Amino acid sequence: MNKLVLTEEENMLADMARGFLDGAAPVSAFRKLRDEGKTHDAKLWTEMADMGWAGVLVPEAAGGSDMGFAAANVIAREMGKTLAVSPFLSSAVIAATALRQVSDDRAMAALAKIASGDVTYALAVDEGIKHDPDASAMEAKADGNGFRLTGKKTFVVDGAMADRLLVLAKTADGLTLFDIPADRAGITRTQSNMIDARDAAKINFDDVEATGDDVLGQVDSAMDILKPALQAGQAALAAEMTGLTAGALDMTVSYLKERKQFGVEIGRFQALQHRAAHLWCETEVTASAILNAGRLLDSDPENAEMAVSLAKAKATSTAILAVQEGVQMHGGVGMTDAFDMGFYMKRARVSAEWLGDYSYHAEKVAAARGF
Amino acid sequence: MSDTQSTEEFRAELREWLEANCPQEMRDGAMTEEGICWGGKNWVFTSDAQQQWLERCASKGYTVPTWPVDCGGAALNREQEKIFHEEMGRIDARSPLESFGIWMLGPALLHFGTQEQKVEYLPPIARGEVRWCQGYSEPGAGSDLANVQTHGADKGDHWLVNGQKIWTSYADKADRIFALVRTDREAPKHKGISFLLIDMEDAGVETRPIKMISGISPFCETFFTDVKVSKEMIVGTENRGWDVAKYLLTHEREMISGGGAGLSGGGRALGAVLNDTMETLDATLRADAMRCEIDALAIGLTLERYKDQAEAGQGAGDASAMLKYMGTELNKQRHELMMTAGGSAALEWDGDVGNRAGDWLRTKANSIEGGTSEVMLSIVSRRVLGLPA
Numbered sequence: 001m002n003k004l005v006l007t008e009e010e011n012m013l014a015d016m017a018r019g020f021l022d023g024a025a026p027v028s029a030f031r032k033l034r035d036e037g038k039t040h041d042a043k044l045w046t047e048m049a050d051m052g053w054a055g056v057l058v059p060e061a062a063g064g065s066d067m068g069f070a071a072a073n074v075i076a077r078e079m080g081k082t083l084a085v086s087p088f089l090s091s092a093v094i095a096a097t098a099l100r101q102v103s104d105d106r107a108m109a110a111l112a113k114i115a116s117g118d119v120t121y122a123l124a125v126d127e128g129i130k131h132d133p134d135a136s137a138m139e140a141k142a143d144g145n146g147f148r149l150t151g152k153k154t155f156v157v158d159g160a161m162a163d164r165l166l167v168l169a170k171t172a173d174g175l176t177l178f179d180i181p182a183d184r185a186g187i188t189r190t191q192s193n194m195i196d197a198r199d200a201a202k203i204n205f206d207d208v209e210a211t212g213d214d215v216l217g218q219v220d221s222a223m224d225i226l227k228p229a230l231q232a233g234q235a236a237l238a239a240e241m242t243g244l245t246a247g248a249l250d251m252t253v254s255y256l257k258e259r260k261q262f263g264v265e266i267g268r269f270q271a272l273q274h275r276a277a278h279l280w281c282e283t284e285v286t287a288s289a290i291l292n293a294g295r296l297l298d299s300d301p302e303n304a305e306m307a308v309s310l311a312k313a314k315a316t317s318t319a320i321l322a323v324q325e326g327v328q329m330h331g332g333v334g335m336t337d338a339f340d341m342g343f344y345m346k347r348a349r350v351s352a353e354w355l356g357d358y359s360y361h362a363e364k365v366a367a368a369r370g371f
Numbered sequence: 372m373s374d375t376q377s378t379e380e381f382r383a384e385l386r387e388w389l390e391a392n393c394p395q396e397m398r399d400g401a402m403t404e405e406g407i408c409w410g411g412k413n414w415v416f417t418s419d420a421q422q423q424w425l426e427r428c429a430s431k432g433y434t435v436p437t438w439p440v441d442c443g444g445a446a447l448n449r450e451q452e453k454i455f456h457e458e459m460g461r462i463d464a465r466s467p468l469e470s471f472g473i474w475m476l477g478p479a480l481l482h483f484g485t486q487e488q489k490v491e492y493l494p495p496i497a498r499g500e501v502r503w504c505q506g507y508s509e510p511g512a513g514s515d516l517a518n519v520q521t522h523g524a525d526k527g528d529h530w531l532v533n534g535q536k537i538w539t540s541y542a543d544k545a546d547r548i549f550a551l552v553r554t555d556r557e558a559p560k561h562k563g564i565s566f567l568l569i570d571m572e573d574a575g576v577e578t579r580p581i582k583m584i585s586g587i588s589p590f591c592e593t594f595f596t597d598v599k600v601s602k603e604m605i606v607g608t609e610n611r612g613w614d615v616a617k618y619l620l621t622h623e624r625e626m627i628s629g630g631g632a633g634l635s636g637g638g639r640a641l642g643a644v645l646n647d648t649m650e651t652l653d654a655t656l657r658a659d660a661m662r663c664e665i666d667a668l669a670i671g672l673t674l675e676r677y678k679d680q681a682e683a684g685q686g687a688g689d690a691s692a693m694l695k696y697m698g699t700e701l702n703k704q705r706h707e708l709m710m711t712a713g714g715s716a717a718l719e720w721d722g723d724v725g726n727r728a729g730d731w732l733r734t735k736a737n738s739i740e741g742g743t744s745e746v747m748l749s750i751v752s753r754r755v756l757g758l759p760a
Contacts, residue, residue, distance in 0.1 A: 003679045003683070004672065004675050004676035004679045004680075005676065005679040005682075253756050257758065257759070267758040268759050268760075273749065273752035274748040274752065276752060276756055276758065277751035277752040277755070277756060278696075280693075280751055280756060281693045281696055281697050281751060284693055285669040285670050285672075285673045286669060287673075287676075288672035288673040288675070288676040289669045289672055291672075291676060292672050310669065314665060314666075314669045317665075362661045362662070363661075365661065365668070366661045366664065371652075371657070371660065371664075
């Protein structure tokens with residue numbers, strides 16, 4: 001039975017992660033990066049890799065720590081609390097899960113480079129303003145033994161800094177996933193100026209050459225590889241959002257206890273107490289959905305789709321609520337750039353959109369529930 | 372149930388037993404007001420099948436599967452309980468018995484009662500022979516429940532009870548009442564209450580149904596005039612009844628919240644209604660229903676998580692207030708959607724869509740009874756978030 005309770009190991013992992021991140025990646029570190037116009041902290045990622053986080057889903061045979069999806073969620077949640085910037089989701093979760101579906105020597109070598117932190121990945125799937133992998137129109141035309149890729153991808157998270165790209169493209173009878181270096185001839189990357197001050201890119205592919213070896217899995221069968229990778233990413237992103245939510249709630253509750261108006265702490269006002277209490281209630285039920293998704297991905301990944309979509313949908317609505325309430329209850333100070341709540345609000349909005357928004361995942365839940 | 376029995380063996384045996392013993396008529400999953408068996412001395416079974424199903428379940432301890440065997444239960448552990456509900460759900464079996472004795476008094480007696488009280492009062496609850504009601508609220512003690520004024524005067528070997536209770540659900544059909552009675556008027560309000568057990572047939576007990584907006588009268592007001600209650604009829608310690616009351620409330624809140632979590636009536640009903648009306652369902656209603664479904668699934672998982680945490684020895688804190696608030700608010704929303712889906716057909720009493728309007732109106736009490744949503748939020752605010760009172 002999959003117990004919906006954190007194991008001792010998971011609690012220890014969370015404590016350890018918290019301890020590390022409070023020192024190495026507090027919100028002030030994110031602010032410094034943002035102020036310097038940077039979207040990546042190479043030193044931080046190296047340290048994370050040294051702790052086994054980059055290899056959290058990489059088999060031990062390839063040098064990974066192979067802790068599983070629930071553990072990846074625990075790490076992602078702690079990162080979310082202080083807005084730690086890293087390619088954890090793109091490389092360690094999404095790309096590693098994709099590569100694991102193919103256990104040949106080439107994939108194992110690629111996994112080893114992810115685990116060591118030497119190579120980072122980005123997933124190039126979206127083309128329109130909404131996440132919709134099935135609608136990918138980018139073409140990979142057969143050319144001798146290989147393919148020529150032409151088209152545009154957008155909102156490629158970590159796409160400007162990644163060493164390699166997982167690219168979804170249309171082939172003769174379906175969709176195919178390619179694993180290619182980001183600097184291959186014909187690829188032009190333009191970093192987007194994102195509201196959350198993180199890396200995302202628009203990528204143009206102009207007659208880019210790909211060999212048969214660059215195909216991940218089987219031609220025309222991208223979803224065999226991509227679906228589990230997306231689910232892993234969606235669950236971990238949902239977990240990150242619960243961390244973000246917890247961070248925003250903590251700040252808000254602390255403020256309610258400190259800030260005085262009308263001669264008393266504003267936390268004495270029932271109007272504010274009930275808003276904060278409602279938000280906490282939402283975080284509690286959201287936590288259950290996240291834990292459930294992690295447990296199912298580890299024990300029964302074939303049947304995890306509804307659990308993952310439930311987690312992403314619920315994490316999205318709760319995070320959006322948390323940051324709105326956070327700004328409102330902080331009043332004017334919540335609107336200032338000098339205060340951190342705005343960072344949480346902007347990150348929540350980007351996370352809400354990435355890998356499928358509330359409606360996208362609600363539709364998946366509805367389909368699974370038969371209406 | 373031996374501890375060494377594997378879960379799969381347990382499941383197989385249970386499945387076989389259910390197949391052989393659950394009457395076909397009891398396999399419609401009904402949790403409607405009419406479908407429920409409440410038990411009690413005056414209970415009139417609605418069918419032979421209902422009676423058979425109750426008696427067969429009671430003989431195996433399945434009306435209260437987690438209670439100890441000497442209290443009428445089957446002593447199932449958490450995993451077996453989960454399997455029990457899965458297997459009951461698999462054949463859409465009705466719950467054999469529902470009662471305030473099972474939901475509220477039972478857990479309180481298991482925690483605070485003496486061994487004598489447990490073996491005296493719990494087995495008749497498990498067999499559906501005695502039906503209990505709850506004497507908590509009073510006209511002047513609603514959200515401020517600890518303000519109860521019903522008084523028990525100390526007369527040596529008994530208390531002489533005088534006062535009035537209100538919202539005593541099904542008091543007109545109950546055999547006994549568990550009541551909060553002030554036994555010390557001098558003490559601070561939380562420290563002068565005792566938790567007493569009173570026979571509804573005792574001289575001086577009178578009860579009257581209150582007609583509600585749903586057209587039915589599940590609630591009553593109950594009057595006590597010079598009712599003699601023996602000193603043996605107390606649960607817990609004299610003047611420490613508030614501890615029992617609070618403990619019982621957490622169980623009551625969890626029970627009320629379950630209605631919204633898709634584990635009983637509300638959830639099943641919404642899914643069925645929406646599937647029936649799929650072709651006429653407009654986009655807005657469908658979107659609202661999806662949102663409800665997502666919340667219901669998350670709340671259902673949270674019920675599971677808290678049970679798992681409890682079994683792992685990790686307290687869930689003030690979870691019952693949260694679950695009660697979230698579950699009941701959700702249940703009200705779902706019934707609003709069911710009314711919308713039913714259109715004008717839902718506006719008739721007992722029309723083509725049954726008693727949907729009555730059920731809808733009944734849910735409005737969910738966020739009031741057992742502590743209002745606002746009281747629940749205040750509990751969370753104080754105890755979880757540590758905000759000042």
